[in-house]
Amino acid sequence: MHGFLPFLTIAVLAGTPTSAPGAHAGAAAAVDALLREYDGDVPGASVLVLHDGQAVVRRGHGLSDLEQGIEAGPRTNYRLASITKQFTAAAILLLAEDGLLSIDDPVRRWLPELPAATEAVTLRQLLSHTSGLVDYEDHIPAGFEGQLHDADVLSILAGQDRTYFPPGSGYRYSNSGYALLALVVERASGMDFARFLGARIFRPLGMADTVAHREGQDTVAHRAWGYSRIDGRWIRTDQSQTSAVLGDGGIYSSIDDLARWDAALYDDRLLRPDSLALMFAPATATDEPGVPHYGFGWRLDGDSNWHSGESIGFRNVILRWPRERLTVIVLTNRDDPEPYALAQAIARLFRPGPAP
Template identity: 30%
Template sequence: MKHQIQFILLFIFSANSLLAQTSSNPEKRIDSLFSKYNANTSGVAVGIVQDGKIIFEKGYGSANLEYNIPITPKTVFNVGSVSKQFTTFSIFLLEKQGKISLDDDIRKYIPELPVYEKTITIRHLCSHTSGLKDQWSLLTLAGWRMDDVITSEQVLKLVTKQKELNFAPGSQFKYSNTGFTLLTEIVKRVSGKSFSTFVKENIFDPLGMENSLIYDDNEKIVKNRAYSYGNENGIYSKRNLNSSSVGPTNVYTTVEDLSKWTANFENPKIGDVAFIKHFNERSSLDNGDPAILAVSDGETIYHAKGQFMRNYKGINVYNHTGSDAGFKSYLGRFQDNKLSIILLSNDEDFVAYKAGMNIAEFYLADKFKKREKVTETQQKAEEKPKPTPTANLKQYEGKFENVELSSIFTTKIIDGKLTMTHNRLSDAVLTEVDKDKFTGAITFGVEVNFQRNKKGEITGLSITNFGATNVKFSKIK
């Protein structure tokens, strides 16, 4: 019995000791966080940078499930929207060289764009305040699928046909990938080089980012690259990435290379301290108000040139996530603490921001301030009565065309439900939410509003999704 008690006490002591080591050892906590990944799963590459040097790097899971190739810190990933900071940095380099001004009219460089009532400037493109409808939203409504081959040239051609904006330039903040495609076109036309060449010569090469590239050709061979996967009920399937549209996405890089990128913000090899400070400044609307993404947990999230900035528990952090065709990424710079966190994943379900901030807690818990409880006045929303289903759904049937998108949607009753069809997209069942207003899903969630003339006849409809407001379709039949 005595030996049993000694064994139990020894076991408890060992377990508590191991737990203490794990809780005080950030690296072991990272191992625990990603313990679900193995040779038979997709996974994530992790890099932690302190004072400009990597203090932890590791891969979890497989870069290629067909050949069970492991993820390492040298594995190349598409970083999705983390690409945007490289695009804006390129623009700022051109400004530093005196070749452009952020307040230039974008039509000075891309004259084929429509003349809008108010001028769109380069600054508007950099700060998501241009009012331009999002390219992925437009492509979807034009009948494109996200696995189609999509080039920057095709996006530009589509954008030049858009005569209406979401809002007046400089008056609001609304995330728009379109602006970053146009920024790469400006870089190309001003520098006389392709965007990929400009970034290689002015960013990648000077920083020694040897395994980084701009993926502007969907047939390009990329050594050591990861492939992305989805997982449904334990069964993996590949995600297709055929887009070669650059600017908003399609920087391919590694954890090791991104560590060199983050180090440049502390000890600049490209630019200088004043340049970095200028780049990190918060974006603003034309009236001087800050460009705000959201307010979360009582903390305001500001936009700052291809990245977002917030004061998180008393510490300033610049970060951005990325998501493209099953690839997920997080890049966070806790600049005052000289700490950067890099996460690159080929797991479609990876929640990059949450994982990044969890890891920040591992390293900065003793420096974070305890949040004060945010109290908000809770007002019970007035419940609207549910609309009585329209007896005559047939009145909404018809064909509707948008000439700018070269796209036609048909609405018809299928199995008693009003359904929206397109010759290249999946059918979307529409649910009535108000008079002449319906919701559904055309790749992304949409709101569909039918328009009537003075006689009460339906003459058209407008579609709003996450990045495009009131895209108008005229009834043609």
């Protein structure tokens, strides 16, 4: 078993930001220097560095709520946006372990409403962005009011009897595919997607405050609100028309809870070794600069695996080097900058080898 949870439990119960003493003390101070633009009365960031199962940096910068003056911290919950996709992929893999579905099932087995053009699309292709599905964001009906949900994505795609390319023949990053996967989870499990995640992933891992958020049905504890800089001022821009779609981006979580998720990726406490191997195997080459391959919910680049999450008012990244037992997580409640370069700079402070 991974030797992480006892340390984390102590840190979380203490309820205060931590930086490790000793060998990492200087690097932890350098992390604070890299985060200066997030300090003060501005939208903030929560940053976690895990090394050999210990949180060597665990702290917040700036504010999670400008209007109320609430500071960001280790327990602040941010909208993860596309980091959600790795949890959606895990849900599908759990159902495959249960024998309730196969990742090679045709998607129309579970969602027969889809048009004939998707007949050859499989769940594996949805997981790896090789389905060629049309982007639902480009076909929201004129005059649609309120927020879209996963079921609305299915309705939109049911009216698009085409794909961008023959399924399995190319790569195109697809929010549509992951919204459909959430619906497959519901139909295969008999539970709604948010409840399934809570029962099978969040609660078993002790991710007590993590939630696939449904307005009016649950509460996001310690919530960060999203902001965008407009005409030189930070304006709350927390929700868009697509923010309620769960499968592609609807989870809220904190660095403390994501530390528990990271720990579960090293052993079989959640997924079997063969399922983890599938998640992190290079399922397809990509056309994204600097991203040679995509797995199931993860971008793969040599010894590292990572994913970003971008939504109106939020920019996030999780970056891992499993062989080195090093993970850097940066969650922010602002629209700019993207924190991938920041996470890389933080990682360079802790990695013994060449720069990532």
